[in-house]
Amino acid sequence: MGILSDKLSAVKPSQTKAMTELAETMRAAGKSIITLSQGEPDFDTPQHICQAAIAAIQAGHTRYTSVAGITPLREAIVEKFRRENNLTYTIDQITVGCGAKQLLFSALMASLDEGDEVLFPTPCWVSYPEMVKLTGGIPVAIPTSVDNGFILGPDELRAALNENSKWLMLNSPSNPTGAVYTASDLQALAEVLRDFPRVWILSDDIYEHLVYGDVEFATMAAVAPDLAERTLTVNGVSKAYAMTGWRVGYAGGPLELIKAMNTVQGQSTSHTCSVSQYAAVTALNGDQSFIDEFRAAFSTRRDAMVKQVNAIPGLSCDTPDGAFYVFADCRELLGKATPGGSVLSTDMDFAMYLMESAGVAVVPGSGFLADGFIRISYAASEDDLTRAIAAIHAAVVQLTEATS
Ligand SMILES: Cc1ncc(COP(=O)(O)O)c(C=O)c1O
Structure with missing residues (x-):
């Protein structure tokens, strides 16, 4: 008999934290990872x-x-x-x-x-x-x-x-x-x-x-x-x-x-x-004036992200009105094969592929009870965002139709 209560065994750890922690582990192992899985502003607390x-x-x-x-x-x-x-x-x-x-x-x-x-x-x-x-x-x-x-x-x-x-x-x-x-x-x-x-x-x-x-x-x-x-x-x-x-x-x-x-x-x-x-x-x-500055920066990044995500074949998203995430539909990419020959069956597979091949951490939609999506946080520097989206784009165009 294990130590855990029945109540706890039904509870899942947070997938956003899990992806961010996995990114940290991979970074510690020497891999370059851009973290777009986080749920926090990248700004410092005002002085x-x-x-x-x-x-x-x-x-x-x-x-x-x-x-x-x-x-x-x-x-x-x-x-x-x-x-x-x-x-x-x-x-x-x-x-x-x-x-x-x-x-x-x-x-x-x-x-x-x-x-x-x-x-x-x-x-x-x-x-x-x-x-x-x-x-x-x-x-x-x-x-x-x-x-x-x-x-x-x-x-x-x-x-x-x-x-x-x-x-x-x-x-x-x-x-x-x-x-x-x-x-x-x-x-x-x-x-x-x-x-x-x-x-x-x-x-x-x-x-x-x-x-x-x-x-x-x-x-x-x-x-x-x-x-x-x-x-x-x-x-x-x-x-x-x-x-x-x-x-x-x-x-x-x-x-x-x-x-x-x-x-x-x-x-x-x-x-x-x-x-x-x-x-x-x-x-x-x-x-409170810096809140307007934060907001203006997020708004510019949001517009750039939405444009760039929609330019990636097989990914699409609407323009969100708030927060600092885009929630991109990746259903068209599911069922495709990676250059290594494995088939991406779920949004989790796709998120893992992006982590390993593009070096970008995002969160699979299934963590939010929405299969077939990924959440990309734009609470990161414009430089990181540009590099991350380019890397995601490059990884996605390498996917091919899976042969059954
Ligand atoms: C929807 C939502 N509610 C609440 C929180 C909790 O925020 P905190 O505990 O930092 O105040 C978060 C943090 O990610 C959130 O995304």
Whole structure:
């Protein structure tokens, strides 16, 4: 009998992390690999935020904090939600955790009983189904298609809901597709959710600031204020402020749920790092102008990537409205043979071929519950992106029809 619980044996490790780690192993073995599998900005954390952290250490802010987070940070979050999202929370309706990831986990842990179903549109972030399994719920994928821009429609939602449904998890802009829900997309879903009062909405807004062109970000609690009493809005500083390693996420929602999430966190990690919390205060209250600079750089890279990916025979993608990924359809390439004679049967085979032959790490779509796609991150330097796309192009044109 092994040591692992039945619950854990059903849980898969993250494929994005696995691809990035494999790239690192190959690099350590002397192979040149360009990593386009990562989910983090390639920019450095802005200097004024780093300085705030140094000042916090020097001021002795190095001890335990309250579970929900230091008061100045929760005040800054109340103000952020008011300023940017038109959402009103009191300070005790806010909690801070070790990244948005921990808050999603705590919310599920605090609310799921056996048999409860958690719905999410797919393609979805790799962690959603696994977190649901870990916290004792049943993950329910609602497939969306490339033809409707990977946006979940009201009829598909209605068809998936039943008396066991507990949560609908929405992520906009989406990882991995970059799809952004407009206010009217959310209104249409809200209309359905009003008929299912038991269902809560988990809005994962972590890519909020990464929307391009004239696309506008929208979030459920603001679009449908009558649903705010059963909506948890989750966000964090990782993506917008290039602070992935600092591990600061936050959530606003109904008091009863926030208190229960604090109990989960209080009995596990206690709170996120005190120094990181002070840095996050400066991030949220300080100068925001660099976000526009990040956004402009991502937008230029996105346009270049979309053009170059579509120029590769057998690969295609639409222009995503947000986040920093293109989700490319590789179905035409499946079934083809590599110069070494092996047949690419799955998106995983294709991703491994790109790693070995092109020296580029991408993530197979199956990790996001979407077979036949690859996710390419453009959170990398323009030079790396140009070299990577040229190498992918060269590897793809070497594929031939497989002889049966
Ligand atoms: C969709 C989505 N939600 C949440 C997170 C977690 O972000 P963090 O825990 O760094 O705040 C990520 C990170 O990749 C993500 O892609």
